[in-house]
Amino acid sequence: MNGSSRPDEVLLRAARAGDGDAFGEFYKRRRALVLGYLRPRVPDAEIAADLMAETFAAALLAIRNDRRPIPDDPIAWLITIARHKLIDSVRRGRVEQAARDRLALDPLEIDDEDIVRIEDLVATTDVAANLKELLPADQHAALKARVLDERDYSEIAIDLRCSEAVVRKRVSRALRTLRAGLEAPE
Amino acid sequence: MSGYLDRLEQQLVDATRAGAPGRVRRAARRRTVPASAAAVLAALLLASAVALAVTGTFSTGSAVRPPQPPRPDRGPGIAAAGTRLLPMRVPDPAGGLPWGMRLVHTSRRLVCLQVGRIDRSQLGVLGRDGAFGDDERFHPVAPDVVGYHASTTELSTCLQPGQTTSLEAGIAQSGAFGARHPDLIPGSARRWISYGLLGRAAVSVTYGAAGQKRTIPVEPGSGAYLVVLPRPPKGAFETGGGATSTNRFVTPQGVISSIAYRVNGKLCNESRPTNEAAAAHPHCPRPRVAPRPGAPRRLNRPIRVQVSAGGTAIVTFTAPHAVSSALSGYTVEIPSPCHKGISGIPVERDVRAGEIVHVALPDIFANACGKTVTARVVYENDRNRFPPGESELIIGETTIRR
Numbered sequence: 001m002n003g004s005s006r007p008d009e010v011l012l013r014a015a016r017a018g019d020g021d022a023f024g025e026f027y028k029r030r031r032a033l034v035l036g037y038l039r040p041r042v043p044d045a046e047i048a049a050d051l052m053a054e055t056f057a058a059a060l061l062a063i064r065n066d067r068r069p070i071p072d073d074p075i076a077w078l079i080t081i082a083r084h085k086l087i088d089s090v091r092r093g094r095v096e097q098a099a100r101d102r103l104a105l106d107p108l109e110i111d112d113e114d115i116v117r118i119e120d121l122v123a124t125t126d127v128a129a130n131l132k133e134l135l136p137a138d139q140h141a142a143l144k145a146r147v148l149d150e151r152d153y154s155e156i157a158i159d160l161r162c163s164e165a166v167v168r169k170r171v172s173r174a175l176r177t178l179r180a181g182l183e184a185p186e
Numbered sequence: 187m188s189g190y191l192d193r194l195e196q197q198l199v200d201a202t203r204a205g206a207p208g209r210v211r212r213a214a215r216r217r218t219v220p221a222s223a224a225a226v227l228a229a230l231l232l233a234s235a236v237a238l239a240v241t242g243t244f245s246t247g248s249a250v251r252p253p254q255p256p257r258p259d260r261g262p263g264i265a266a267a268g269t270r271l272l273p274m275r276v277p278d279p280a281g282g283l284p285w286g287m288r289l290v291h292t293s294r295r296l297v298c299l300q301v302g303r304i305d306r307s308q309l310g311v312l313g314r315d316g317a318f319g320d321d322e323r324f325h326p327v328a329p330d331v332v333g334y335h336a337s338t339t340e341l342s343t344c345l346q347p348g349q350t351t352s353l354e355a356g357i358a359q360s361g362a363f364g365a366r367h368p369d370l371i372p373g374s375a376r377r378w379i380s381y382g383l384l385g386r387a388a389v390s391v392t393y394g395a396a397g398q399k400r401t402i403p404v405e406p407g408s409g410a411y412l413v414v415l416p417r418p419p420k421g422a423f424e425t426g427g428g429a430t431s432t433n434r435f436v437t438p439q440g441v442i443s444s445i446a447y448r449v450n451g452k453l454c455n456e457s458r459p460t461n462e463a464a465a466a467h468p469h470c471p472r473p474r475v476a477p478r479p480g481a482p483r484r485l486n487r488p489i490r491v492q493v494s495a496g497g498t499a500i501v502t503f504t505a506p507h508a509v510s511s512a513l514s515g516y517t518v519e520i521p522s523p524c525h526k527g528i529s530g531i532p533v534e535r536d537v538r539a540g541e542i543v544h545v546a547l548p549d550i551f552a553n554a555c556g557k558t559v560t561a562r563v564v565y566e567n568d569r570n571r572f573p574p575g576e577s578e579l580i581i582g583e584t585t586i587r588r
Binding site for chain 2: 024064103
């Protein structure tokens with residue numbers, strides 16, 4: 001595990017109060033997850049990295065808005081932001097950067113070494129593979145459908161032939177497992 | 187030199203510490219997605235679109251903003267602590283995004299209700315039925331898009347703390363009020379919504395739908411409820427109606443046939459009278475409150491008036507009392523004895539004690555009974571006056587001649 005063992009929610013709450021190290025820790029812990037989600041959906045690592053940067057910038061903006069609650073499930077929340085950024089970027093034909101503009105983040109150059117490092121990171125933290133290894137089959141199916149495919153609980157329940165409550169429980173258990181086990185390897 | 191991932195981390199750490207966004211603007215950089223990549227992504231997006239259609243999720247469009255930039259000291263104020271999206275989700279008769287409500291507490295101490303469609307824990311309206319150019323996108327509604335003083339405006343109703351209300355409205359399925367006249371919306375795209383805030387004593391509401399009665403619990407604590415129907419009840423006014431109460435019990439109207447309350451540990455029902463003469467319909471025990479009689483107090487302070495050639499009067503007075511919320515305030519009233527009524531323009535902003543206040547009254551002689559009208563400045567310490575009969579304070583009055 002990187003850094004402290006503070007849960008994501010605690011890090012985000014600290015970031016809201018201006019604790020830069022806390023958000024840095026959250027980023028280091030979850031960037032592999034975001035890259036792992038984005039990379040298979042885009043043609044190259046550079047676009048995935050660009051989208052990941054925009055995802056974390058948007059997450060930071062959301063956290064700094066104290067009218068919004070701290071997300072109960074930061075992993076699902078982060079993946080949702082990444083997915084929105086992906087869709088927005090496709091629609092516009094360019095990588096979205098509104099959040100980075102609002103934060104006045106300078107553009108970052110990406111070189112071949114960075115590309116290799118990102119690809120390595122993605123290869124070792126492939127989200128679906130990780131989930132499958134980390135989770136029991138029923139939890140994996142529920143989490144994949146809910147978090148990665150963003151399907152409704154009712155729809156998943158029909159597919160998995162169980163009640164919505166059971167799906168919710170499986171997703172919840174899966175996320176709890178992930179919080180403990182899916183820390184970004186470096 | 188550290189790599190991309192580390193430099194991004196440092197940027198995020200610095201931005202977190204910096205707090206206020208947008209300190210230094212950078213030159214815009216556009217990373218263009220190559221055409222081949224765009225094609226791959228478009229295919230992915232199409233797959234997503236299929237999923238979106240199934241789940242009823244829409245892409246997000248521009249946010250709905252208030253018509254004027256909100257200010258903490260004017261009108262309803264701005265959204266403040268306690269504002270929250272209520273957990274209720276009400277299915278639309280045609281499916282798709284559910285309906286929901288947000289309870290907005292404002293800086294001027296009002297409590298406002300917003301009704302709309304819910305997408306990913308956001309309240310908003312759909313770009314349909316003439317709204318947002320029919321762009322088929324979801325447009326989030328900001329909490330500051332609220333109305334004022336128990337009046338139903340676009341998407342919202344505001345109350346004073348302690349007031350309760352039950353309202354109904356015919357609107358488009360998009361959730362956008364007033365985007366198109368109800369007559370111009372096809373029947374299948376119309377919805378009839380009944381919503382309200384019934385207070386902590388409320389337990390449930392019973393309504394009629396498709397010839398059957400249904401009872402749903404209200405939200406514990408606030409007494410909020412929401413019903414969405416495909417069509418209005420028989421005999422309903424075309425655009426809606428409702429009631430607001432200051433004595434905590436609301437008489438059911440429209441589709442709502444009864445409201446259950448818990449009073450002194452016992453359940454009781456407020457039911458809709460079957461006709462106007464049926465005064466003895468079941469109701470909950472009212473608190474005994476004796477009206478406080480008393481004539482209005484008068485300060486007889488000077489009031490100045492300037493009337494323009496167009497008939498607009500500017501009434502000027504010095505405020506003896508400060509106003510720091512929407513719960514108290516000044517109103518310029520124009521009594522019209524021959525019409526047995528009073529028209530008035532409230533001063534909808536905070537006022538300092540001793541401040542000189544100007545109020546514009548357009549077309550001052552519109553309801554005049556003769557060649558003169560009287561302009562009267564009134565101060566209400568509690569605009570939600572209860573018990574009734576409490577005296578008001580007349581700051582001063584003056585006569586205006588044509």
